[in-house]
Amino acid sequence: MAATEHVPWHRRQDLRPAVGHGFWWFMFGNGGAIAAIFLPVTILVVGVLGPLGVNNWMEDSKHFAWTLGNPIIKLYFIVLCFLTFVHAAHRLRYALFDLGIRGATRALEWGCYGLAILATLAAAALLVVTP
Amino acid sequence: MSDAGDLSAGPAHTYRRQLGGGWFLRRPSYFLYMVRELTVVFMTAWLLWFLYEVWLLKQNAFVTLTGNYAVLAFSTVCLLFTLYHAVTFLNLSGLILRIPIGDRFAPAVVVKGLAFGGLLFVTAAGGAVMVYLGYVKL
Numbered sequence: 001m002a003a004t005e006h007v008p009w010h011r012r013q014d015l016r017p018a019v020g021h022g023f024w025w026f027m028f029g030n031g032g033a034i035a036a037i038f039l040p041v042t043i044l045v046v047g048v049l050g051p052l053g054v055n056n057w058m059e060d061s062k063h064f065a066w067t068l069g070n071p072i073i074k075l076y077f078i079v080l081c082f083l084t085f086v087h088a089a090h091r092l093r094y095a096l097f098d099l100g101i102r103g104a105t106r107a108l109e110w111g112c113y114g115l116a117i118l119a120t121l122a123a124a125a126l127l128v129v130t131p
Numbered sequence: 132m133s134d135a136g137d138l139s140a141g142p143a144h145t146y147r148r149q150l151g152g153g154w155f156l157r158r159p160s161y162f163l164y165m166v167r168e169l170t171v172v173f174m175t176a177w178l179l180w181f182l183y184e185v186w187l188l189k190q191n192a193f194v195t196l197t198g199n200y201a202v203l204a205f206s207t208v209c210l211l212f213t214l215y216h217a218v219t220f221l222n223l224s225g226l227i228l229r230i231p232i233g234d235r236f237a238p239a240v241v242v243k244g245l246a247f248g249g250l251l252f253v254t255a256a257g258g259a260v261m262v263y264l265g266y267v268k269l
Contacts (some may be wrong), residue, residue: 036217041254045261047206050196055265059194062269089173095168100152123182130189
């Protein structure tokens, strides 16, 4: 019986790293951290304190437009949207698995991540052209 | 020869317990796990609402949010879920982030403290800037 040829681990096809899987986990981790740190204050000031009468950058259309005219603010919201959407896509994809939806893995992945990318592109386009 | 030692007898049987769709209702900890997973729905919903307000601004149809209690109620719910996400996510930072210091790693409690310190700093500084921008005379 011929001896099986030894193949180093880094040349074995069955041990190739799951680059795509790692990429989405990486984005999930970063998105979760950025959303955890930056989203609460944004919701607090705009959505809670604003309606209660505390002046802020969304006080009226003049202040809103003036603040959104700043490219750094645009970039901030584009990045916040992108990372939060990708984080949400990854979490939802695994939450659906936990809820018993275990078929059509590829379709679910494309659906979740695809929607996140499309929503980011739409958000970026809107933020770039506004005001 | 017995079946126990015969690998050609057929595929191995696995005895994985099947979970129903309502498994997370069995224990409070399971339920809180699923609540944590679904926090992203509220975070995403709030950002989509914000983008809707940007779109209204673009259409010259933006109306001030002062006194809008529907927005207040919606945002309060979203804020609670976002804070739940923040606390549970940053709580894990001490386990996940491995910051090398020489031949050792920074203690988990230090990493966690930095993460929550960052949240507090961004909330205080970012909040102050956002409120200040509302007082700028245009």
